[in-house]
Amino acid sequence: MSIELGNGINLEVMPSKKYKTTRILIRFSARHSEKTAAARTLLTSLLETNSLNYPTQNELSTRLAELYGAGFGVSVAKKGNIHQINVGMSLVNGAYVGEDHLFDDAVAFLQEILFAPNIKAGAFDEKTFVTEKENLIAYLKSMKEDKQTFASLRLQELFFQNSPDQKVPSFGTVPTTEDLTAEKLVAVYQQMMTEDHIDIFVIGDVTPEQVRKSFAQLPFEKTARAKPEIFFTQKHSNIINEQVEYDQVTQAKLNLAYQMETYYGDTDRFALLVFNGLFGGFPHSKLFMNVREKESLAYYASSSFDSFRGMLKVQTGIDQEKRAAVLHLINEQLESLRKGEISTEELAQTKAMLKNQFLLSLDNPQALIENAYLDLWLPQTKVSEEAFLKGIDAVTIEAVKKMALSVELKAIYCLERSAS
Amino acid sequence: MMKKVYEKVNETLYSEVLPNGLTVYLLPKPDFHKTYGLFTTDYGSIDNRFIPLGEKEFITVPDGIAHFLEHKMFEKETGDVFQDFGKQGASANAFTSFTKTSYLFSATDNIDLNVATLLDFVQAPYFTAESVNKEKGIIGQEIQMYQDDPNWRQFFGIINNLYPQHPLHIDIAGTVESIAEITAEDLYTCYNTFYHPSNMKLFVVGNIEPESMMTLIKENQASKDFLLPQPIQRAFPAETLTDIKKVDSLEMPVARAKGVLGIKVLTNQLPTDNTELLRFKTAASLLWQLLLGTTSKNYLRLYDEGIIDDTFGYEFNLDRTFCFADFGGDSDKPAELTKAVKEILLNYGEDTEINETNLTLLKKRMLGKFFQSLNSLEYIANQFNQNLFGELTLFDLPEIIQSITLADIYSCGDQMIDEAAMSEFFMYPKGE
Numbered sequence: 001m002s003i004e005l006g007n008g009i010n011l012e013v014m015p016s017k018k019y020k021t022t023r024i025l026i027r028f029s030a031r032h033s034e035k036t037a038a039a040r041t042l043l044t045s046l047l048e049t050n051s052l053n054y055p056t057q058n059e060l061s062t063r064l065a066e067l068y069g070a071g072f073g074v075s076v077a078k079k080g081n082i083h084q085i086n087v088g089m090s091l092v093n094g095a096y097v098g099e100d101h102l103f104d105d106a107v108a109f110l111q112e113i114l115f116a117p118n119i120k121a122g123a124f125d126e127k128t129f130v131t132e133k134e135n136l137i138a139y140l141k142s143m144k145e146d147k148q149t150f151a152s153l154r155l156q157e158l159f160f161q162n163s164p165d166q167k168v169p170s171f172g173t174v175p176t177t178e179d180l181t182a183e184k185l186v187a188v189y190q191q192m193m194t195e196d197h198i199d200i201f202v203i204g205d206v207t208p209e210q211v212r213k214s215f216a217q218l219p220f221e222k223t224a225r226a227k228p229e230i231f232f233t234q235k236h237s238n239i240i241n242e243q244v245e246y247d248q249v250t251q252a253k254l255n256l257a258y259q260m261e262t263y264y265g266d267t268d269r270f271a272l273l274v275f276n277g278l279f280g281g282f283p284h285s286k287l288f289m290n291v292r293e294k295e296s297l298a299y300y301a302s303s304s305f306d307s308f309r310g311m312l313k314v315q316t317g318i319d320q321e322k323r324a325a326v327l328h329l330i331n332e333q334l335e336s337l338r339k340g341e342i343s344t345e346e347l348a349q350t351k352a353m354l355k356n357q358f359l360l361s362l363d364n365p366q367a368l369i370e371n372a373y374l375d376l377w378l379p380q381t382k383v384s385e386e387a388f389l390k391g392i393d394a395v396t397i398e399a400v401k402k403m404a405l406s407v408e409l410k411a412i413y414c415l416e417r418s419a420s
Numbered sequence: 421m422m423k424k425v426y427e428k429v430n431e432t433l434y435s436e437v438l439p440n441g442l443t444v445y446l447l448p449k450p451d452f453h454k455t456y457g458l459f460t461t462d463y464g465s466i467d468n469r470f471i472p473l474g475e476k477e478f479i480t481v482p483d484g485i486a487h488f489l490e491h492k493m494f495e496k497e498t499g500d501v502f503q504d505f506g507k508q509g510a511s512a513n514a515f516t517s518f519t520k521t522s523y524l525f526s527a528t529d530n531i532d533l534n535v536a537t538l539l540d541f542v543q544a545p546y547f548t549a550e551s552v553n554k555e556k557g558i559i560g561q562e563i564q565m566y567q568d569d570p571n572w573r574q575f576f577g578i579i580n581n582l583y584p585q586h587p588l589h590i591d592i593a594g595t596v597e598s599i600a601e602i603t604a605e606d607l608y609t610c611y612n613t614f615y616h617p618s619n620m621k622l623f624v625v626g627n628i629e630p631e632s633m634m635t636l637i638k639e640n641q642a643s644k645d646f647l648l649p650q651p652i653q654r655a656f657p658a659e660t661l662t663d664i665k666k667v668d669s670l671e672m673p674v675a676r677a678k679g680v681l682g683i684k685v686l687t688n689q690l691p692t693d694n695t696e697l698l699r700f701k702t703a704a705s706l707l708w709q710l711l712l713g714t715t716s717k718n719y720l721r722l723y724d725e726g727i728i729d730d731t732f733g734y735e736f737n738l739d740r741t742f743c744f745a746d747f748g749g750d751s752d753k754p755a756e757l758t759k760a761v762k763e764i765l766l767n768y769g770e771d772t773e774i775n776e777t778n779l780t781l782l783k784k785r786m787l788g789k790f791f792q793s794l795n796s797l798e799y800i801a802n803q804f805n806q807n808l809f810g811e812l813t814l815f816d817l818p819e820i821i822q823s824i825t826l827a828d829i830y831s832c833g834d835q836m837i838d839e840a841a842m843s844e845f846f847m848y849p850k851g852e
Contacts, residue, residue: 018451018452019795020429020430021795057720057723058715061715062715062781065781065782065785066781066784068784068785068788068789068791069784069785069788069789070788090792091792092787092788092791093791096429127724131723134726135730138675138676138750141675141676144673145569145570145672145675147569247673248850249568251561251564251565282506283502283503283511284502284506292558293500296555296556296558296561298558298561299558299559299561299562299564300565317561317565345507349507352506352507352508352509352529353506355509355528356509356526356529359454359528359529360526360528362453363452363453363454
C-alpha cells in the first residue's frame with residue numbers, strides 16, 4: 001500500500017505474517033555522479049558510526065542491542081543513473097520477545113540517525129571524520145584484493161569509458177575521497193535530506209496505519225525533490241576496447257561486455273531473461289557447459305546483464321595460457337545462439353529455472369522491496385506475478401535468436417599475472 | 421513420525437529415524453513459495469584417515485577428496501544431475517566443510533520429484549577414471565581462485581599455526597598436487613564408508629505437507645539396499661598445545677596489513693553432556709562479545725586508537741574434533757592489534773566489561789539475532805544438519821541463551837583462555 005508522506009516522500013507498507021522480522025528501508029535517490037559518489041559514501045560511514053546523542057560506536061551499538069540486536073546499516077548503491085543511499089533496519093517481530101513498542105523504538109532510532117547526526121558548529125565530529133575517511137580510503141584500496149570484483153570494475157570503466165559518471169562505482173574513488181572535509185560533508189548531508197527523492201519501505205507483521213503514524217512524525221522538510229531518469233543509454237561506436245592488466249594473480253580473470261538494446265520494462269525483457277539464462281545464467285547454459293564442463297577451461301564462466309544501462313557481461317576465471325581459446329569459445333557460444341541452436345529441452349529448462357528464481361525471490365523481503373521500488377519509479381513496467389510467468393512462457397527460440405543478434409561486443413578485459 | 425511443537429518460536433518439527441538409519445527432519449512453512457532440501461553426510465575434509473567399510477586397517481586418502489567426491493556426485497552415466505534438477509525447475513548445489521558434505525536443492529514446483537532426485541543422486545555413485553581426470557582441471561581452477569583470496573589465506577594461516585598436525589590445516593579442496601592422486605577407486609572407498617544412511621541426515625523445509633512427504637521418503641529408502649551400518653572409525657593425531665606454531669606470516673598484495681590472534685581449545689576439556697556443551701558454546705560467544713564486541717569499551721578504544729577498523733571480527737568454531745576462536749582484521753599496526761587482543765583475553769578475569777548489565781544486554785541481542793536468523797530456511801536446515809548437540813536443536817536456543825549466567829561466562833573463560841593455547845598470524849602488503 002502506497003502512502004504519500006510529502007512531496008517526493010513515499011511510504012510503501014507491505015504487511016506480511018510470513019517473517020519473524022520487520023524490515024525497514026529508507027532509500028534516498030539522487031543522480032549518480034563521479035563528483036558526489038565518494039562524498040555520499042563517506043557520509044553513510046559517518047551516519048552509521050555515531051550520532052549526536054549516541055556519540056560513540058559503543059553507544060550506538062548498545063542501543064541496537066537493546067532493540068534486540070536489530071540489524072542496522074547505511075550503504076550506497078547504484079541503478080542506472082540513480083545513486084542510492086540506503087538506510088536499512090531489520091528487527092525481530094516484537095511479539096516473539098514480548099515487546100509491543102519495538103517497531104516505534106526502531107523508527108525513533110532511525111529518526112535520531114537521520115535528523116541528529118554528529119554535527120557541531122557546521123562540521124561533522126572531526127575525530128570520527130578523520131577515522132572514517134582513512135578507513136574508506138583503505139577500503140577503496142582493498143577493492144583490489146577481491147580479484148573478481150576488481151576485474152568487474154575495470155570492465156565497467158572500459159565499457160563506459162566515454163561516460164565519466166558511469167565509469168565510477170557507487171562508492172566513488174580514492175582521489176575524490178581525499179579532498180573531502182568535515183565541513184563539506186555537512187553540505188552533502190543537507191543536500192541529501194532536502195533534495196533527494198525518498199522512498200520508505202516496511203515489510204512485516206504491521207498495519208499500514210500504524211506505520212504511517214510512526215513515519216509521519218519524521219520532520220522531513222517540505223522541499224522540491226528531484227526524480228532523475230533511471231535509464232542510461234550510450235552512443236554506439238564500432239570500436240571494441242581491449243585491455244590486459246597485470247597483477248599478482250594465480251587465476252586470470254577474463255571479462256567481456258556487450259552493448260544491449262533492451263531495457264527493463266521493454267516488451268522483449270522476457271526474451272532477454274531467457275537469452276541470458278541460455279548464454280551463461282545457469283549451470284545448463286552454453287558458457288557453463290562448454291567452457292567449464294566440456295573443456296575444463298574455467299572454474300566459473302557466467303553471464304549477467306544490467307538492463308538499466310544496456311550492458312551484458314561475461315565473467316570467467318581461467319588459466320591465463322588459455323585466454324585465446326576461452327575467448328574463441330565464448331564467441332562460439334554466442335554465435336550458436338545467434339543461429340538458434342537451442343533444443344526445446346534447453347528452452348524449457350531455462351524457463352523452468354527462471355520461473356523458479358522469480359518465485360523464490362518473492363520469499364525474500366529485500367527482493368520484494370526492490371520490486372516495489374521499481375514499480376514506484378517505473379509504474380508503466382509493473383507486471384503481475386501471473387503476467388511475469390506468462391511472459392517467460394511465451395518466449396520463442398526465434399525471440400532468443402533475435403536477442404543474441406542484437407548484442408554487440410564492446411569491451412574485453414583481462415587480469416593476468418605479469419610475465420616477469 | 422515424531423511431532424514437536426516449539427511454541428516460543430512458532431514452529432512445528434517432524435522427525436523420524438528410518439530403518440536404514442537415515443534421520444529425516446521436516447519443517448512445514450506453508451507461507452513460503454520455496455521448498456529447500458538439504459541432504460548431509462557427516463563427512464568432511466578432515467576425515468582423511470579411517471577404516472574403510474568392511475575392512476580392518478586404517479588408510480590415508482589424498483587431501484581434498486571429500487570435496488572432490490562432492491563434485492563427482494553430480495555426474496552420472498546418463499548425464500549431469502544439475503540438468504535433471506533444472507528440468508524440474510529446481511536449482512541445486514553442494515558444499516563441503518571441514519566435517520560435513522551437503523547436497524541441496526531449492527524449488528517452488530515438482531517438490532516430490534525434486535526430493536526423490538536429491539535422494540537418488542546422492543545414493544547412486546558413478547565414477548570413472550575418465551570423468552575423475554576431467555574434474556581435476558575444474559577443481560584445480562577452484563583451488564587457484566581461493567589462493568588469490570587474502571581472507572581465505574589468512575584464515576588458513578591461523579589454522580595452520582593452531583593445528584599443524586590435525587588435518588584441519590589442510591585446504592578443504594586440497595592442492596593441485598594432492599587431487600592429482602585421486603582415483604575413481606578412492607572415491608568409491610570414501611563413498612561406501614561415509615555415505616551410509618546411518619551417517620546422513622535429510623532436512624526438508626518449506627511448502628510441504630509432512631505426512632505425505634515422510635511417506636514418500638520412506639518408500640524411496642525402502643526400495644534401496646544398504647549394508648548394515650557399522651560405526652565409522654576415524655583417526656586424528658593426539659591434540660596438544662605444544663605443537664602450536666606461535667607466529668607466522670605471509671606477504672600478499674593487500675592494501676592494509678592483517679593481524680589475527682587465534683586460540684585453540686582442547687576438545688577433551690569440553691563438556692560431554694549435550695546441554696552443557698550447547699551452553700558452553702553459547703557462553704563462549706557471549707564472552708567474546710563482552711570482551712571485544714562492538715558494544716565493548718575495548719572495541720571502542722582499539723578503534724579510536726586506529727588499531728582496528730570495521731573489518732575487525734572474530735569467529736568461534738566448535739565442531740567434531742576441534743574448537744578454536746580467532747580475532748582479527750585489517751590494521752596498519754597488526755602487531756599492536758594481536759598484542760592488545762591477547763592482553764584483553766588474558767586479563768578477562770579483571771575486565772569490568774564482564775558484568776550483569778552487559779550480559780543481560782548481550783543476551784537480549786543474541787535472542788533477537790536468533791529470531792532474525794529464522795527467516796532463512798537455508799540457515800535452519802544447515803543448523804539442524806550440524807547435529808553436535810544430540811537431541812537439542814536450533815529451536816532450543818532461546819532457553820539456553822536465557823539460562824547463561826556470569827558464572828558460566830567465567831567458567832568458560834577459565835577453560836579456554838590460556839597463553840600457551842594462543843598463536844598469531846600476520847599478512848603484510850607485498851610490493852608490486
